Amino acid sequence: MKHKGRIFLVDDDLLIISMLSRALKKEGYETQVHSSAQGIVPKIAEWQPDLLLLDIHLDDDLNGLDILEELKKEKHDTPVIMLTADDTAESAIKAMKIGAADYLTKPFNIEEVKIVINGILKKAKLREEVEYLRKTEEAKAQKDMVGNSPAIRDILDKAGKLAEVRANTVLLTGESGTGKEVLARYIHNMLHAGDPGETEYIPFITVNCTALPDNLIESELFGHAKYSFTDAKADKKGMFELANGGTILLDEIGDMRLDLQSKLLRVLEERVVRRLGGKVDIPLDVTVIATTNKDLLTAVDEKEFRGDLFFRLSTFHLEIPPLRERQEDIPLLVSHFFNLFASKYFKKDVKGLTADEERDLCSYDWPGNVRELRNVLERRVVLENMDVRGPFKEKRGTHYVVLPPTGLALEEVEKDLIKQAMAMADNNQTKAAKLLRMTYDTLRYQVKKYKIN
Template sequence: MIKKGRILLLDDDELIISMLARSLRKEGYDTQLLYSSARAVEKILDWQPDLMLLDIDLGEELNGLDILQMLQEEAVNFPVIMLTGDDSSESAIKAMRFGASDYLHKPFNVEEVKIVVDQLLKNSRLKDEVAYLKRSEAAAFGKEFIGEAGIVRKVLADARKIAEAGVPSVLITGKSGTGKEVLARKIHSWRFAQRKDFENVPYIAINCTALPENLIEGELFGHVKGAFTDAKSDKKGVFELADGGTLLLDEIGDMRPELQSKLLRVIEERTVRRIGGKVDLPIDVNLIACTNRDLKKQVLEGLFREDLYYRLSSFSIHLPPLKERDQDVLLLTRFFLDTFTRKYSKPVVDKIKPDAEKLLLDYPWPGNVRELRNVIERCVVMEKLDSLTADCLPLDIGGRQSQSPERRKTFQILLPEEGVSLEEVEKELLRLALERTGNNMTKAAGLLKLSYDAMRYQAKKHDLV
């Protein structure tokens, strides 16, 4: 049975909480019991529960309200349900003011406890995911993997088999812009689609190169309060946030060697320990790793752990570049035209003229699907379209730079009659710089007179990498 969460119960009535703990264990919860307030806060913080049931009247010097206040001072981020035998509710209301999430009267109905626990845990996980997503700038450039080419059908068929079999670790390889993150979302959907609570199944994505080196370990594994200077409170890592669902580690080929060894341990043992923590927390995570690197070559060069590579590559899916699935180019073009005309409230574009078709099919698309998407988005925003023609496309599509040398030599922006946002202009300049340099971030930063870090930040902000 999949563990649904870690619940700690503190009550001096051993009979009541033992009975309640048995009922919760039958529901799939991992439980821990305490019968005294002695060193209770230390034990609670060490075990790192997902939820706590705490009796108000412990019959000792420290009561439940004292412990609750002490936990609040430690900035714990798990819900606490107070148990009270006070019919007046005065102490329960006081507990709510002190930060309790809910309270239950004794004697309580076990089914009611289960309902309250289940709801609070769902709300807590949702809150954690929302908080993480607000911090994260990574986003998919589409929700559907579009393609009818034979090679794409084979990829999707294999991915679906892997997902439905419940394979715990999958490696997706392919050039930048081929749709690795989109396929990861499809695998997540296939894996958990039969779950009644599918909408609540977590999907967490983290880019291993998008965070400074001194932050990535904390993002992955979490930390306890005081583990380092800025650790003001306990924090769950992405492995914990994704428990019961899917964790995508994007650009895993760029992960530091010391983190690779820790990741291997997590994959093999299915437990994670927060930085500064004392306990190994069990996790049930569907792990998907993505990279545009040649990991086999990196293993030979000593840049990637051989044991981690073979652990991940047992089930590997390679996404072909767009130039190998050219029959999908026009299909994707129509899809993006429809997507962006609706997004920007533009007139429907239902025709692609033959001259545009030829340029689209002849161009090698070094930036793959992402580049095509960006080109079509630019056409929709910058041009007044009733059909897509060759004149709408950027000059470098089809090697047409020579037709307009002055436009290349001077910096010019053609302002459309309906206007355009500065954000779109910024995005277009970033896109052109990446396109000109073959997605080389350092060279693109040089073209735009930006630092490497500023370029990467802006590119991630506009979903260009």
């Protein structure tokens, strides 16, 4: 039989002990039983059970509540189910307040015991798993915004002020890879730095507005009530509700569908969310951070983005300049990533950057911004070679295209380059726009104008 878990049982009633341990063993649990509270805490700690069944009224000087208190004081997180003989809820309530997971009243119905134990163990497993995933996610996230340029210092300064006044809506813009998500996390951390209960989890939920399929995004964001549509088999919380008490990051807000934009505006203005098909408004205490690398004003002009939403979002707006406009940050970022990857890949002896390499890094224009720099450094540390790409560095100061003495039509050159970029990007307009260092909207306009495709 499958091993279902280790249960530690403390009760002074030998009959109960033998009855429970027999039933639990039959269910596939491993058990250890004790009838006395003497020196029990170290024994529990040593055996490392998954669950503790603890009698409230033990004969010794110590009763179950004292033991529970001691365990909690020593930060044992094994879930505890209290066993109680009286039906008066009083001592059970006391136990729950101290931190018991549940309680069972004697005489036991063994089926009920099994259900309660199963439920508690399942919950503990889920909690551990979530905790693990969250820790891995957090470890991956960049903690500080590295940089000392006037632009970055100004941004961090403003971010601090926004956190101070507890701004609840912030817009972050900047080219791809400039660190919008890093900044969003920085603001989130500032907002909750002084919060009580350091162990309490404050959610930071990221929603990529382009990654979700059209038919799902609404229920992902706002949740749904059971049967609100065919596949809605149960009530579901949306991301806004999951982020309650913390931060929701709406990534690529510029690509959000227009009908969702109106719903978002309502959420931002009224600070409530209503699940799809739901009947009540659920109050929200959420910081909404929206990011985009699109030019939202142009999108507003072209009726792709709601003007009222833009104004609501842009009250507090921070723009991260591209890396090429804050070259002072490059050496700091280079050494940050160099050390980060040397330690991540256990490459303590990796040879340091040569003067030539450093110069190359500082003179490149970094169209992919910090993300590109990070990738170059990762390859440099792992493969020990550097490949800062792009013609920019060699071409700077010389001509890209030599104008023939007969002249040429500039539009033809432009059209040709756009075609090349589209081919190189497999017709992905976002990527092609990046190759040409133009906004997505400009590219789309040009593609239409030159009837490419």
